[in-house]
Amino acid sequence: MNILELKNITKKYGATTALDNLSIAFRAGRISGVTGPNGSGKSTMFNIISGRQNTDEGEIFLNRKKIPYLNIESANICGIIYVFQEPKLFDQISVLDNILAPKMIKPIFAAMREMNYDRHIQSICPILKKMGLWDKRNELASNLSYGQRKLLQLSRAVASNASIILLDEPFAGLFSETKQIIKQIIIELKKQNKTIILIEHNQKILQDLCDKIFLLNNGHLVNCEKPEKIWGKLL
Amino acid sequence: MFYLTHILILLSIYIILCLGLNLLAGNTGLMNLSQAAFYGLGSYLSAIFLTNFHLNFFIIILLTIIIMMAISWPIGYILNRIKGDDFALATLGINIIMYELVMNLTSITNGPVGIVGVPRPTIGNFTLNNNYSFLFLCVVALVIIYILTLIISRSSFGRVLKFIRDDEDTAKSFGYKTGQYKLTVFIFNASITAVAGTLFASFARMIEPTALYTSESILILSAVILGGLSNHIGSIFGAVIIVTLPEILRFIGLPSAIETQARQILYGLMLVSFMFYRPQGIFGRYKL
Amino acid sequence: MPIFQITLNGILTGCIYCLIAVSFGLSYKTVKFYNLAHVSLILIGGYTMLLFYKIWSLPFIPSLIISILLTAVIAYLIQKYIYTPLRNRGATDMAMLIASLGINAIISGLIAIIFSNQFQSIANANLPTIIYTFFNLSITKIQLFNFITTTFVLIFVFSINKYSNLGRAISAIGDNEETAKIFGIDTKKIIGRTAFLSGAIAGLSGIIIGFDTGLKPTFGTMIVYKGIAANIIGGIGNLPLSALTSIILGITENFGTYILNSQWRDLIVFLLMIIFMYCRSLKNAR
Numbered sequence: 070m071n072i073l074e075l076k077n078i079t080k081k082y083g084a085t086t087a088l089d090n091l092s093i094a095f096r097a098g099r100i101s102g103v104t105g106p107n108g109s110g111k112s113t114m115f116n117i118i119s120g121r122q123n124t125d126e127g128e129i130f131l132n133r134k135k136i137p138y139l140n141i142e143s144a145n146i147c148g149i150i151y152v153f154q155e156p157k158l159f160d161q162i163s164v165l166d167n168i169l170a171p172k173m174i175k176p177i178f179a180a181m182r183e184m185n186y187d188r189h190i191q192s193i194c195p196i197l198k199k200m201g202l203w204d205k206r207n208e209l210a211s212n213l214s215y216g217q218r219k220l221l222q223l224s225r226a227v228a229s230n231a232s233i234i235l236l237d238e239p240f241a242g243l244f245s246e247t248k249q250i251i252k253q254i255i256i257e258l259k260k261q262n263k264t265i266i267l268i269e270h271n272q273k274i275l276q277d278l279c280d281k282i283f284l285l286n287n288g289h290l291v292n293c294e295k296p297e298k299i300w301g302k303l304l
Numbered sequence: 305m306f307y308l309t310h311i312l313i314l315l316s317i318y319i320i321l322c323l324g325l326n327l328l329a330g331n332t333g334l335m336n337l338s339q340a341a342f343y344g345l346g347s348y349l350s351a352i353f354l355t356n357f358h359l360n361f362f363i364i365i366l367l368t369i370i371i372m373m374a375i376s377w378p379i380g381y382i383l384n385r386i387k388g389d390d391f392a393l394a395t396l397g398i399n400i401i402m403y404e405l406v407m408n409l410t411s412i413t414n415g416p417v418g419i420v421g422v423p424r425p426t427i428g429n430f431t432l433n434n435n436y437s438f439l440f441l442c443v444v445a446l447v448i449i450y451i452l453t454l455i456i457s458r459s460s461f462g463r464v465l466k467f468i469r470d471d472e473d474t475a476k477s478f479g480y481k482t483g484q485y486k487l488t489v490f491i492f493n494a495s496i497t498a499v500a501g502t503l504f505a506s507f508a509r510m511i512e513p514t515a516l517y518t519s520e521s522i523l524i525l526s527a528v529i530l531g532g533l534s535n536h537i538g539s540i541f542g543a544v545i546i547v548t549l550p551e552i553l554r555f556i557g558l559p560s561a562i563e564t565q566a567r568q569i570l571y572g573l574m575l576v577s578f579m580f581y582r583p584q585g586i587f588g589r590y591k592l
Numbered sequence: 593m594p595i596f597q598i599t600l601n602g603i604l605t606g607c608i609y610c611l612i613a614v615s616f617g618l619s620y621k622t623v624k625f626y627n628l629a630h631v632s633l634i635l636i637g638g639y640t641m642l643l644f645y646k647i648w649s650l651p652f653i654p655s656l657i658i659s660i661l662l663t664a665v666i667a668y669l670i671q672k673y674i675y676t677p678l679r680n681r682g683a684t685d686m687a688m689l690i691a692s693l694g695i696n697a698i699i700s701g702l703i704a705i706i707f708s709n710q711f712q713s714i715a716n717a718n719l720p721t722i723i724y725t726f727f728n729l730s731i732t733k734i735q736l737f738n739f740i741t742t743t744f745v746l747i748f749v750f751s752i753n754k755y756s757n758l759g760r761a762i763s764a765i766g767d768n769e770e771t772a773k774i775f776g777i778d779t780k781k782i783i784g785r786t787a788f789l790s791g792a793i794a795g796l797s798g799i800i801i802g803f804d805t806g807l808k809p810t811f812g813t814m815i816v817y818k819g820i821a822a823n824i825i826g827g828i829g830n831l832p833l834s835a836l837t838s839i840i841l842g843i844t845e846n847f848g849t850y851i852l853n854s855q856w857r858d859l860i861v862f863l864l865m866i867i868f869m870y871c872r873s874l875k876n877a878r
Contacts, residue, residue: 119477145479159470161590166463171478173460177488180460209589229478335686382866385873389626389685393824394869397862400817404859519810522693529690565709568701575694579678579687592687 071133072097072264073118073149073233078127080113080288087113089288091127095233098262100255102275102296105285111268114285115235118266119151120144150231154238154268156222160211164202164221167210168193171229196224200250216247223251233264240274252278309435313507315547316442317500322528322539323453324496329525330533330590331457332489333469334383338395340520341402342494346372346501347511348406351419354506361425365502369495376494380487387472396518403516418512425506432506442503449496454536456492465489466534469590519568526575532588541586546571597729598846604735606842607742608800612819613826613834614749615793621766621829622786623675625688631816632699633791637663637798638807639703642714660795667791668784670695675787676780704809713806714799734803741800745793746835752789753831762786766829814858821865 071094080088088110095101103111116122118129120139129136131147139147159167172189174180197203200220205213210221219239226234236255240248255278258265269275275282276296284292284299292299321343328336350368353359359367379398386394406413413419424432425441432438456462467475468482475482505511514520527546532538550567558566584591612634619627640662644655678691715721715734722733731739753759761782764772773779801807801815822841826834841861848860 121473141473141476142479142481145477150477157471157474159467159474161470162463162466166466169463170467170475173463175479175481177461177481177484180464181456183460184455184458335689382870386869387873389689390824390869390873392686392689393626393820394866396817397821397865400814400862401859401866404856408853408855408859517810518813519697522697526690526693562705565701565704568697568704572694572697572699572701575697576674576691579683579691579694580681583683583687592684592690 102279148232338399342497344516346498350502372498380490532585534590538587602843602846606839609838611797613823618790634798637795638802663795664792671787714802
């Protein structure tokens, strides 16, 4: 079943067209790889799906229902979370507080009374331990290394229980061991029946992980195939 | 001794103001340059109530808080959308607007003369004419507000405020209605200033428009910054600095003619050097 | 017809805002934070003129030039020894703003100590104000001076902005400082020069304020804040538009005071500023 579907999306920045009549559909519970040259509109597509930019034209369907207006808040309600290439963390608070962000009570007056986090910390602990961040839980997020920041952002997304996870080059600029950790986590997420959309340039990673690969160019969807097939066609 | 209690009363009022502003500036990252305006407005409101109605002091505090909340609601609503540096400048504008209002609505505020002869608070049959008893009242108010602000900043609510300070969009993407949070903390700060204003009006027994000067707002914000943003001890320490510094200058024997200016220059020097060498303030963790 | 007179007065009030808005905008374009130390630069300009022209009774033109140059040099020094090192330490815009507030406190405090806290006017109170009248419109000599200098300064700044290398470098830095650096622009030098230029304009506006309404270490701030407000309404860093909005602001203020009462003029300006900020945030919100 298609969980997320973009239909005839067009997005222009002044004179340049980032997305040109793009139609693309992602299936539930699969890992979909998105690839293409720089400037082909991958990040713009993610920004639109996560509600950070609006579209000029086109429609977005979630579970076959049309979403009338997508912004950051409604994207959260739809269960979409964006993991950025350059990690966006709450820099001046501790790692633990960062990962508590998706867990805490949302309504204001209930939030004022919530002082005890043991329950949340218990649920978070395994993720942090897997990421190797448990020992650093009391450090400020800004003191972490680049790789650790990326891991923290990913673990925050995992903790958020979002059903659609957008990963923008999660492997870029990382050490191979860290890459392995992230790979495992993505596979685990798939087992939990989450939908993962992954921007990636590395062929091998795409081939290993993805169920389907979407090739974008100049804001168009050029090709979408199973990974075994697509490379043959490209070459 | 009389002198000391006088200073301590002023100190506790300023600590209350700094604790409130710390919630806004330190925890939420909203650099509010209109604290003095809210404080002065609270003083005016309570001065009007105290001189005109002979009500229980606590009812007057409550009334002032409610009205200040009602005033700050639309202001906070408008300011909600304005971010970062613009927020600082917009609040500066609000400070000026409020000052002009107080100066020019002469039928209510007596214009530049201000309201004089504000009675000391009466609790039951007991009037707090004595400075010692007044100090006791101030300390009680201070302790209550200290505990309240501590609870707020330790709770989930306080954490969300810090999320907003660091990255509002990401906070939104986790489903927090950041606008409501900012509005709530803004209104909460306004009600704290209402308490401080009521205490000041009944302590000084008068209130003048000079209390609403923008320089006063800048002074309170710089106290919070110097003490350390996002830290309660820091806010208290900052208040101690701004209240005791003029007394120390007077003690050294500076002529009273240049006392205010010397104070101003010292604050300026401190602000600049802190921005250079310790942007998180003395006790703070949050780097500006 | 009072309408024409009010419009004229509005334009003349707007001229002062215009100078302040332009100098503030120039500074904002390169340093990209609200440099509130501008308030004290204007005071420096006014008070040095007071010192040279009124107290030491130097001739008009030399004292004018010296005070403008002095303000410009001080602006340059502040930029070189405070703002640039602060930026190099990685200070955020907010930290810069706070530092500029500190500088402002220092300078205005020093001025208040040296020149006293009293209200002073550079214009000689014993001489009658010269008023020119034509077509039933009256204009004082200092207002005429104000109008002419503002026109010249605007032409000067806009032509620099448009046709000179400095102007191109400034707008390159305004777009993106890092890119400008990559393209071989000596950003430090340009920022320093811009600080000098904006300081000079600020000094000039201080002098005009000193002649027109008079100086007070705490009072001048209001006019300056209004100039800054005009700049913000016009879109920060957009010099032609902020010059235009300053004039419009001056006219609105004068009509507002004519219709309502003179006491509400400051309120009108800042209300407008906040409304504009709000509207702009509505537009920017996705």
